[in-house]
Amino acid sequence: MTAAPKAIVIGGGLGGLWAALRIADAGCQVRLFSLFEVKRSHSVCAQGGINAVLDTKGERDSIRQHIVDTIKGGEYLANQPPIKSMCESAPGLIRTFERMGVTFSRTPEGILDQRLFGGVKNRRTCFAGASTGQQLLYGVDQQVRRLESQGRIEKHEWWEFLSLLLDEDGICRGITAMDLRSLEIRAFPAEAVVMATGGFGQIYAPKTTTSTNCTGAAASRCYQQGARFANAEFFQFHPTAMIGTDKTRLMSEAARGEGGRIWVPRNPDDARPPHSIPESERFYILEEFFPSYGNTVARDEASRAIWRVTRQMGLGIGGSDRVYLDLTHLDRGFVSKRLGAILDIYRKFAGTDPLSQPMEIFPAAHYPMGGLWVDFEPDASGGMRPGSLRNHATSILGLYACGECDYAYHGANRLGANSLLSASFSGRVAGESATNYLKGLARATAEPSERILTEEVERQTAINRRLMESDGSENPYRLHRELGELMTSKVGVVRANPELEMALAELQTLRARLGSASLGNSRAWANQTLSFTRQLGDMIELAMVVARSALERDECRGAHYKSDFQIRIPEGKFPGDPEYEDYRARWKANNDRWLKTSVAEWRPDGPAIRYEAVDLGVYPPTDPRDYR
Numbered sequence: 364m365t366a367a368p369k370a371i372v373i374g375g376g377l378g379g380l381w382a383a384l385r386i387a388d389a390g391c392q393v394r395l396f397s398l399f400e401v402k403r404s405h406s407v408c409a410q411g412g413i414n415a416v417l418d419t420k421g422e423r424d425s426i427r428q429h430i431v432d433t434i435k436g437g438e439y440l441a442n443q444p445p446i447k448s449m450c451e452s453a454p455g456l457i458r459t460f461e462r463m464g465v466t467f468s469r470t471p472e473g474i475l476d477q478r479l480f481g482g483v484k485n486r487r488t489c490f491a492g493a494s495t496g497q498q499l500l501y502g503v504d505q506q507v508r509r510l511e512s513q514g515r516i517e518k519h520e521w522w523e524f525l526s527l528l529l530d531e532d533g534i535c536r537g538i539t540a541m542d543l544r545s546l547e548i549r550a551f552p553a554e555a556v557v558m559a560t561g562g563f564g565q566i567y568a569p570k571t572t573t574s575t576n577c578t579g580a581a582a583s584r585c586y587q588q589g590a591r592f593a594n595a596e597f598f599q600f601h602p603t604a605m606i607g608t609d610k611t612r613l614m615s616e617a618a619r620g621e622g623g624r625i626w627v628p629r630n631p632d633d634a635r636p637p638h639s640i641p642e643s644e645r646f647y648i649l650e651e652f653f654p655s656y657g658n659t660v661a662r663d664e665a666s667r668a669i670w671r672v673t674r675q676m677g678l679g680i681g682g683s684d685r686v687y688l689d690l691t692h693l694d695r696g697f698v699s700k701r702l703g704a705i706l707d708i709y710r711k712f713a714g715t716d717p718l719s720q721p722m723e724i725f726p727a728a729h730y731p732m733g734g735l736w737v738d739f740e741p742d743a744s745g746g747m748r749p750g751s752l753r754n755h756a757t758s759i760l761g762l763y764a765c766g767e768c769d770y771a772y773h774g775a776n777r778l779g780a781n782s783l784l785s786a787s788f789s790g791r792v793a794g795e796s797a798t799n800y801l802k803g804l805a806r807a808t809a810e811p812s813e814r815i816l817t818e819e820v821e822r823q824t825a826i827n828r829r830l831m832e833s834d835g836s837e838n839p840y841r842l843h844r845e846l847g848e849l850m851t852s853k854v855g856v857v858r859a860n861p862e863l864e865m866a867l868a869e870l871q872t873l874r875a876r877l878g879s880a881s882l883g884n885s886r887a888w889a890n891q892t893l894s895f896t897r898q899l900g901d902m903i904e905l906a907m908v909v910a911r912s913a914l915e916r917d918e919c920r921g922a923h924y925k926s927d928f929q930i931r932i933p934e935g936k937f938p939g940d941p942e943y944e945d946y947r948a949r950w951k952a953n954n955d956r957w958l959k960t961s962v963a964e965w966r967p968d969g970p971a972i973r974y975e976a977v978d979l980g981v982y983p984p985t986d987p988r989d990y991r
Contacts, residue, residue: 367392368801371538371553373524373581375401377496377783378766378790379559380503385794386557387507387515391801394551395507396519396540398576402504405561405574405767406786409496410705411617412478412488413783415453419474424485426450433781434982436482436661437732437774438921439958440594443981445739445754445771448746449788456787457489463502467491468701478701479620480779482661488780493615493704496783503787523894524581525823527556527588527762528811535761536811539819541827544889548823550816554804555761555797558585558735559790562767566906567728567855568847572604572613582735582768583901586908591736591758592963592970593770595905596912597922599777600856601729602665603688603722605709611727612712614688615705616779619658621698624689625649625669625724627678637687637721648672648686663776663922666726670856673725680723687721726856730782732773732922733909735764736962739771745981747792752800755793761800765793770960775921830896831887835879839896842880846873846899846906854910858925863914867969870910874903908963908970915972918957938986947986954984 368391372383375397387393397404418424429450434443457475461467467489468476477486491498510516521543528537528550537552563579564571571577586592602625603618604611619625626647628640652668653660660668669686673679679686690698695718699706709717736758740751747754755763755771765786772785853866877900882892918928930950936943959974 368555368804369394369553370555370557370797370801371396371551372557372559373538374404374559374561374766374768375520376404376406376559376561376766377500377503377786378793379404379557380500380507381787381790382557382559382763382765382794382797383516384503384506384510385791386798386801387510389798389802391798393516394519394553395516396522396524396538398521398523398543400520401507401518402501404500405577406500406783407494407497408574408613409783410493410613410615411480411620412490412495412780413457413499413787414480414487414778414780415457415489415784416450416487417454417457417475417477417489418487419470419477420486422485424487428485429453429487431982432483433772433778434774436778437776439774439979439984440597440920440960440977441772441774442739442978444741444745444747444978447981449772449785451746452788453784456784460499460502463506465491465498465502467498478617479659481616481619481659481665482656482778483659484656488617488620490617492700493617493702499783499787524560524584526584526819527759528552528815528819529588529759530811530815533589533759535759536815539823541823541894543894546827546887546890546893548820548827550820552810552816555763555801557793557797558582558757558762558764558768559766559793560768562731562734563902563905564728564731565843566846566902566909567850568843569610570847570851571728572601572611573729578898578902579768579905580898580901582764583905585735585757585759585762586963587901587904587965589759589965590762592905592908593733593736593960594774594912595731595733595908595963596916596961597732597775598728598909599662599730599732599922600666600726602662602669602726603724604727604729605713606685606723606725607712611725612708613705613729614709614722614724615702616662618688618690618702618705621701622690622693624658624692625665625686626689627672627680627686629678631678631680631682634681637689638691646672646678661776662729662779663924666856667924669726684725685723686725688724689721690717691719691721728851730767730777732770732775732777733912734768734770737764737769737771741978741980750795750799752796752803754796755789756796756800763793763797765789775923826897827893830880830882830893831885831890833879833881835881837876837880839877839880839882839892839899842873842877843899843902846903849873850906850909854906854913856924858913858923859927860914860917860925863910866910867907867914870903870907871969874900877903904965911970912961912963912972916957916961918953920957958984
């Protein structure tokens with residue numbers, strides 16, 4: 364009897380679970396690897412919701428508008444066929460989640476409720492209170508467990524991906540991984556591998572909303588073995604993260620969507636309690652800067668506005684990096700029902716009640732739009748051709764990527780609540796593509812040679828041995844904090860070329876210093892410092908890609924902002940006015956030069972950056988006002 368083709372999925376979040384589900388459903392054998400129990404994956408931290416056009420509010424929303432909002436929110440930098448297919452598939456995904464048992468919030472009439480999210484004017488975000496990601500993940504996990512009980516999926520929790528197994532032709536033939544308890548390193552042959560390992564916000568730690576496991580190490584290891592990495596310069600800073608000494612914690616964009624207002628006292632020396640400051644003496648930042656969208660403006664605009672008010676205008680609370688996110692004017696029962704999860708987080712870690720006193724927040728690194736480069740095949744309708752082997756394939760044959768670790772859907776900036784959608788949709792697509800790739804292989808395909816497996820295991824074992832025997836003077840945790848401070852200060856919300864050049868030089872220094880790291884712990888059981896130190900080296904490699912890509916791109920687009928290259932629309936001028944036409948010419952010249960995907964390839968001395976065209980076939984930009 365012919366054995367079922369084998370696939371490996373790395374990552375137990377929404378993307379990874381969907382990929383595993385689709386591959387196993389098609390009759391292929393799946394091994395699923397995760398750093399921890401899959402129900403702890405970072406998808407559970409997504410709070411606000413998932414976008415889909417259901418128009419339950421009767422606002423005449425349309426799938427076309429969802430496509431346009433996503434394209435425009437990403438400043439036209441994402442290939443448009445994948446976006447079109449994702450938005451068209453969103454309503455069906457919501458219905459599938461319902462059948463899986465996900466308990467979405469509903470109106471008193473029993474209809475699926477939908478809320479506003481930043482960057483849009485229609486309520487199209489489905490949600491489950493303020494713990495939507497958790498509910499979606501648990502729903503898919505139940506389906507995966509069903510297949511696991513049938514022996515079609517085999518879970519390897521508490522295992523860390525170390526490297527790809529590449530044969531003589533550079534084709535992916537499996538992975539090596541380490542048991543995080545015993546530190547045993549093993550090779551796992553497979554005919555296809557799907558990476559679904561999330562983002563890399565930890566390069567900005569501690570000023571990041573992401574989990575300590577969001578290091579990007581797995582994607583970085585693929586990049587260092589030859590996979591391309593795209594659009595790394597675009598990193599979204601979430602405007603509303605609560606202040607903390609250990610890390611920042613996300614206060615969902617749903618707080619703004621439900622009526623939360625961001626403000627500071629007009630007098631920075633005003634020491635009165637916030638409820639004692641009258642309306643006339645409050646500066647409602649987003650409402651004054653963006654009267655059309657107000658507090659639901661897109662995240663990059665909100666983050667830069669807060670940065671401007673605090674850093675440039677000196678109007679932060681008490682002159683510091685803090686502003687108010689105010690929910691106190693809203694009905695307490697309504698807010699508790701819709702935002703209960705984030706209210707509990709704030710109460711626990713700040714010690715105050717957001718329903719009685721405004722929250723204190725500031726932007727924090729949140730979501731990378733960049734990730735592993737993945738391909739797609741367009742169809743005649745302008746979307747992706749279903750089932751194509753090219754969809755979500757990386758530049759390494761046999762390796763696919765999905766979820767936050769790919770770059771495919773968000774361009775220069777991600778719309779809020781499109782993350783859970785893109786993770787679910789891309790996981791499903793990557794699983795289907797990997798399945799068709801497996802079924803297209805000749806069944807006579809031989810296992811990778813024993814030499815390839817043995818040599819790679821020996822190489823990885825030698826890395827562990829060198830680190831555990833090192834008697835250097837550098838503390839890896841101190842180096843990580845220096846990395847986060849460097850990236851936050853020089854490659855953050857607002858960027859400038861001199862600082863980016865300094866950042867690259869300092870990153871090279873950090874890379875060299877890491878070679879002298881001392882673990883301070885040589886035990887051969889559950890050695891967390893060993894795993895962390897390895898990941899730190901991979902974080903530095905990705906930080907270099909971010910900084911180099913940001914230095915090369917001399918423009919302002921989405922989450923990448925260089926004030927020296929800002930092209931402003933002349934106020935009060937319209938088509939036909941000389942000033943406006945001059946602006947239009949400069950805008951077109953900028954797009955001719957920079958409306959391209961940046962693609963990084965690993966080199967020993969630092970990343971090499973090239974650019975490739977973006978597929979604009981669905982909704983091309985024709986006028987500067989398209990961006991407004």
